Amino acid sequence: MKVSFFPGCSLEGTAREYGESIEAVCKNLDIDLEELPDWNCCGASSAHCTNEFLSVALPARNLALAEESRQDLVTPCAACFSRLKTAEKALAEEKDIDLGVSFRGDINILHILELFCRDELTDHIEQQVTKPLAGLKTVCYYGCLLVRPPKIVAARHWEDPHTLDRLMTALGAESIHWPYKTECCGGSMVLTNTDIFHHLIGRILDMAIEAGAECIVTACPLCMANLDTREEELSEAKGTNYNLPVFYFTELMGLAFGDQDAGTWFNRHIVDPTPLLKAKGLL
Amino acid sequence: MPIQTSVVNKDTRFRDIIVETIGPEIFDCYQCSKCSAGCPVSFSMDILPHQMIRSVLFNQQEKVLAANTIWTCASCETCTTRCPNDIDIAKVMDVLRQLQQESGRPSTVPKVSQFHAAFLGAIQKNGRVHELSMMQDFSLKSGDLKEKLKTGGWKNDVKLGLKMFLRGKLKLLPHKCRAVADVRKIFNQAKEHKKA
Ligand code: SF4
């Protein structure tokens, strides 16, 4: 299977282990990711908070590029996914703004989790599992933009999604049902409204712990960064001691597939997940 | 905060701009408050989402643009997803933020606009966002750095920055994509749109 890949800006930086694990997992599954040549930033929240035209035109350029390749476009970032889908809808409705690009809408735009959940890949994934994640208690954290608004992103279950939970179960992990699957991590508020941000991530971490999770599984670089890199800071602010590992779901796929490089991905985390994985006999 | 129904502004120009972008569904709002009930940051807002919608319909421009609501809204799309009348409340927040920034009036939470300016500046410069230089730009221009130098908050930033660097998570130099000429063209077009 060959698809166009839109990595998004953080994959070369803060989300490096996400990119590395995606590459490894796709190799295992015979998925050929062809990076969209000359892609540009989707504009993220800053564009839609500032200028309507920018918020559509920036992602639209990428859609036009992807359509030239005639392959489905896959992105690992929930925020990029949301902007690309929003632009797709705006172009379909041909709102009276001329964006200077042509896009017929002949290709699908997918978050990479949706790609892995395609029927034809489900068996393939199960066959690849050589080291089941037995005994690992996870909560799946989807965040906002992977499922909302459902009319834009075409989510089937937006209040209680299951796709990631099913995938974790297929890898042999335990996926605990919890009520904060789609709560908000605060997005870019981490830099601008610190107190509100702390409140948001604090309640997610507290609920995960209360649910009995040993780690949180994410599918978005922003959710990951907001949780993994800020636990220490939050602990200081609240006088507590958070130490809950957070994973990209693809890292756990790679681990269950027996990938030799998995250790290097985990070494990039701020909250060190290796003691947990070692205790489970997974590393 | 009680809504003052007596303060209905008869000049509908403000409301018209919003209706044009959001659609006429906004008139269907029956104040069920579902949007506010699910909003994860409602505790921080001086005017709640359902009150904002009401105020927009009443043309209370000054009041809604001065609310901190538009700057603490996290764009999580919960309100839009749950509204029984298909009102895109999150997009109303977008339009209000855009109008507030265009008005040139000081914002109640200036750091948010400054962050967006730094982020968009980074896209304009390289076509993609180089995280490290974008953060530095924001930190300098917003006075965040100055503030942290005073409070000692810089120590945490340095500590985290160092950890990220050691773990290979900080890319030191920006990647310039060849898309940058196209991207700048898009920014110029956006300026023209604003004028129009
Ligand atoms: S959920 Fe919709 S109808 Fe209900 S108060 Fe909010 S905007 Fe109005």
Ligand code: SF4
């Ligand atoms: S989009 Fe904004 S107003 Fe709506 S629920 Fe989320 S934070 Fe609240």
